Amino acid sequence: MLSRLSNQLLGILRLAIVLFVRLPYWTVTSLPSWSRPRPSWSLKRTLLVYFFQSTLSLGDAEPVTPNHKAIEEGPGVKASWVPPVPDLIRGDVAKWAQEAGVQSERVPGYWFEKKGLDILPGAPPRAGEKVIYSLHGGAYTKMSAHPSNLVSILRHGLMEHTHSIQRLFNIEYRLATRVSNKPVYPFPTQLIDAVAGYNYLVKDVGFAPENIIVTGDSAGGNLAIVLIRYLLERKAAGDINIPDIPSALLLFSPWVDLEVRQHNPNSSAIRNIPSDYLNIAGQDFILATSYFMGARPLSEAASNPYISPAPQSSAVKPTGYFEKYPRTLIVCGGAETLQDQSHILHKKMVADLGAENVQLVEYPDAIHDFCVCSWHEPERSQALELSARWMEDES
Template identity: 45%
Template sequence: MGARPQPGEKVVLALHGGAYINLSSHPIYAETPRGLLKHVDSVKRVFAPEYRLSSTEPFAIEHPFPTALLDALSGYMYLVNGVGFAPSDIVIEGDSAGGNLAYALTRYLVEYKGTPGLPAPPGALLLVSPWADISESHHKLPGGSASTFIASDILGDVKESLKYPMHAFTGPHGLEAAQINPYISPASLHPDLVVDFKGFPRTFLIAGGAEVLLDQIHTLRDRIVKDLGEGNGVSEGEGRARYHEPPDAIHVYLAFPWHEPEVTDTLKAIAEWISLAP
């Protein structure tokens, strides 16, 4: 990974999922990065840094927000200052909770752009089934995706399965902070949340049409499109947000090689999108 970049080379900073409490950057969890390496000619390397996972009672109370964000920022700075990639040649990618983290890292780089010693924002942001509302506000929507797709999606009943991760990740901030903190829940429905995406780079948002997080991803999509506009973001005046949703696909379907033809079709769409940038 330490070799200097070649002219025109893009690199993916890949942040794994796991609800901020499990999984890792081990190659067994790297189906999405492997797919990008296979389909995107300009991407020769993927950097998948580890970040500290959160935990809470009955285990040790460790590494709540913003610990993972600090670790992801360290990885980004390594690519720029250590390896020598231009920020414009970096694609930040994340799956599920990793999508939440990829978004938060990009937000930090956008909000503090120009700070001495801080690299510029990335050239592109790729969000795969991002966990966009840690506040639970979408879980209670009557007839919503959180209940409609319980039996078909791998996450099952998120009203129960995500309780521990939410408490572990928010830690001393409490779930109340998740309702109004734009770094934690950009798709929260709480009326006091203030969030916008002005200044964000080209963004490709992906969701499965039958995943339990679909409603919150739709909210995130609408907010991104409102500020960035729809488009590939390569022509002057063109929108910078693109959305892809295969019908009946599950949460982070790119991680499952059997989920064809959706996996290959999506990777080809991502490859085309990345290749459009100079």
Template identity: 45%
Template sequence: MTRYLTKLGAKVGGIQNIPTHKALELGKGIDGLYVDGVPELVTGELSKWAEFAGVEAIRIPAYWMHKPASQLVMGEKARDDEKVIYFFHGGAYVSLSSHPSSSTSEIPRSIIAHTQSLRRSFAVEYRLTALGENPFPAQLLDALAGYSYLVNTVGFRPENIILVGDSAGANLALALTRYLISNSQAVKDLPSPPGGMVLLSPWCDLTGSHVVPGSSYYKNIPTDFLSPPPLTGPDFAPSTLAGPHGLDILKNEYISPAYKNLDATGLFKQFPPAFISAGDAEILLDSIVTLQERMVAGMGKEKVEILITKDAFHDFVGFLWFEPQRTQVVEAIGDWIERL
């Protein structure tokens, strides 16, 4: 992963030294609070994975961002028909932050600005993984805690929550939705699934099954700031996420729903409508197309909208200078949210 991040840092100005889950970082114009873990909502495979990995539901920092001039108070009770963004940042599960000062926060900030019905977004500072620390499913436990807070504390109706994630954040949005759907009958008081999801350059196959000759992983190396990560060894980022589970856990539908050899039958049954954005010049394109095809097969074409932007690289929506393509996609997302 070092090589992967070095190339990213060289092309986008370096990885910021910004807040993590270890502390709530407040300041002028920063609205944040701690969100309690929800062990009472954890069951089934998630419970077994957490126990095996030695991770628990914990209290984590979380941050609100409001539309300018909205005069909202942090955590103000939701209106009955109010929609909200629940955002998960990218960074391969090893870097970046949900803090409003992070570059990734430009994504929800821009979507709010281009969506009339949105007043605010929320994000948890989910745990980043490192060798021996915070392996899967720590991040899913944190995502679940934030979702419960939005529903049970702030009072948002689940159908009015729009999950938005870029890259690894989109991976986490898919995993949270899968958990909420799969365990709707098994856990008392488990909130219903969200009303929609926006997946920006989703990292949806961590197994390397799409890394084959002639694929976008190789064809788009000259046009993307990502390079195909090594498939084994200490620089293999997904291995840190897998941790003690071993690499076979990466083939799970929670982590790699686009894994080529995964049985996709019923994989996206009952999933909410989705908007997918990708660039035709990014190395993850082939895996994203596989994800889209599987979602269409499970949900119906009318519930899956994909926008592939010409000459665009990975996660381009997060880069303010990539215009006019970036704004065009954000406007399309805003229009899609209004139509939900």
């Protein structure tokens, strides 16, 4: 209790320093456009990026709320409980879960819908109705699926720009953390919950897999990719109870390489540190990765495709991993530290699926996961409109 209070007071002090010391300094030094991380940026965008750089914390173990333990009610909030699926967890994932001491549990999921609609949570789909299955970002340690959370700005945005797609389901998967220096909900907890949410949409609600688009941002993009890998592998193993894969995969700034290593100075991980709020080479991010890995060695991230589906290293075979994946759209920013990861992922997917089935769209001066930033215009609206058109394309 005392430790939590100390952390809260420290957080207040840090925020005060940012607002009353750093912000005035940034304002003065950023007045000339040439002094900003990107000369094309407005002063407002520059200051907001600096603010997030100074305040974002992924590596602390403070509990996040709302979380998987309860449905947080509120005006317009619609939610469903997703039942556990212990019988669907098999193979290596079951072995890793046993080693980590985790199992499938009931978790919530939140429904988003087009403005003006009032659809009951979990209502059966109309004939041919499409739905978006969403996996949120936050380095597997932060953020929430709740409609009020920062990363839900992306989900609201998708619903604003779609036309025929009326619903989105955002699963509240369990977040990795540490308690008394012991791993809590490490890998593969999040994959287990993602499988449960997808199975719920298919088996309980009644959506056909060919009418489901899976989307994820940042760590949620990682989770979306490995969810499809798991569905494919269980189908290949003859598991008749596992649902078929979705029709499409939409990724925003996916985090696909979790290997902790020294980065090349010319890589986006280093080159774009000044222009992004996310520093994947920093200690804070390494700590978040260790929470996710739990008791597993960090070195395993380079070789386990369920942890790093598109690593820079050659530890995972360069071709074949993405065979049978659905058509895919990758959206990323040219100013983000994960820029190279999106390009490597695109290259690997094209090798397996062909260029006609994989599209990479990069916004040159956009930061990491910019569609969760309501102020990141015009790129945010452009990317959301593009994504909506792509999802509703029947080709």
